[in-house]
Amino acid sequence: MRTGISFLLSLFACFTVFNLQAEEAPKKFNIGIGTYAMTIAYTDSFFIDDDFIGSSFNASYAISNNIAIRGNLYSMTHDDFSSLDVDGVDIAMLFGSGLENLGFKAYLGGGIFNEDWKALGATESFSGLQLNGGIGYNWDAVSLDFMLGIRETSDYEDFLGADAASVSSSLSLSLRF
Template sequence: MTYLKAGSATLLVFSLFFSLKLQAMTDDKPYSLGIGSYALTISADDSGYEDDDFSGLLLNATYAFNDNVGARFNYYTLEHDDWSDLENDGFDILGYYGTGLLSEGFKAYIGGGVYRETWEVSGTDFDESFSGFQLNGGIGYHWPAVTIDLTLALRSTGDYEDFAEIDTSAIASALSIGFRF
């Protein structure tokens, strides 16, 4: 009789552990940490000027409040494509509204936020900061432990225009892969 009680208790503990483990494996994972590439193009509206193109490394952290609302922090470090001494370090803070932000499968979202960056020229004292608002959108896909995102941002250009004294437009894009938890 004692053997049956011990066996039943073991079976009960095993069943409870297995169901908790199974539930943990299927729970939504609201956090992700990612790495990827980031590109920024600042175009002069006057055809006499060339575009300023930057590209480089992106690190990001994302939190999905639910399947429709999320937030992301991007940190990027870029280099000018034509003049490698010009470096650009900055960050974006973004809010998103969309579908599939928490669950596995396809996701699409729109939103906005702010950016702040600093341009520096290696070996000089040159240091110029830019900031503003941006509108964002993106698509991606969630697997159980991995996420991938492709985003596009249209930036406000007031600081760029004050610096260059010409009308500009600015577009940023990012491709990242991340670990979900």
Template sequence: MKTIIKGTLLLSTLLLGSQVYANELDTINTTNWSLGVGSYAFSLNNTDDSSGDLDFSGFNISAGYAVNNNFQIRGTYFNLENDDYSTVKSKGFDLMAYGGTGFSRKGFRGYGGAGLFSDKWSAPGESESFSGIQLGGGLGYNWGSIAIDLVVNLRQADKYEDFMSRSGTYIAAAGNLSLSYLF
């Protein structure tokens, strides 16, 4: 996980540094498409018994289309590994519709939305799939051709509860830090 975070920070520093000399004359240009990479984490927490928590971390690849500066559709593929049991993997995708500001123009980005998730856990000799709805939001900054986003999604936790061996109330949360190229 530390390697992924370091790589993401190094990449973002290099890309942001290259934007220092960008031409700032035309601030009305809009960008509709985005492709991004970053780090991704998922946590399934038992509020009654923390020994039943599961944490995953890894990377994500995202693609989005901003209909205008205030609405975006974004798909994110993630590939994760359990932090305690390296043989347990999680792969899947998020598909979100966001409303907010800053999707296609330079400046602050702030947004919230809803969507779907699909998550497949696998270990040697077994696998389990989960899917449902999620709510999420994010903050970031758009430099015109590069954007950075921090996104947090709350998933429908009851989709995971049947898999868990300990009883209790569960919270399923996913988050990612992504650097995107906008075009």
């Protein structure tokens, strides 16, 4: 009887050790690249809407499966005026589900943006708050994310003297580790 119990305890210990070794730690870091776009729509028909598109480098850290921090460095060019470039950064705190686990993820959050518009040797800086939301999917080694942001427009409005609404979007593919 003691031999049987000893055998079962030994077998249980082996399975426990192998199971612990087989489980991977959650992958909390993502680093990737993607596209970044922004539109500023003006209520005054005198102004033409500003549309920008470009690329981004992003990084995120999942504090838990429900909380993450994400940052984007982006560089864009105006769709109609190729001499107008935008370089900026946005940082957001995200709250959602599936942020570190495998599978589908969805999130909402908020943060800040800061960018420089450059044209013909002149530079103008804009910054403000933004609300973000997104969806994505985590595979073992990579993650795909689509994220939208609604931006505070007071800096844009002060500069141009017109009421505006602004939306940013990004689509990114990142490595998980």
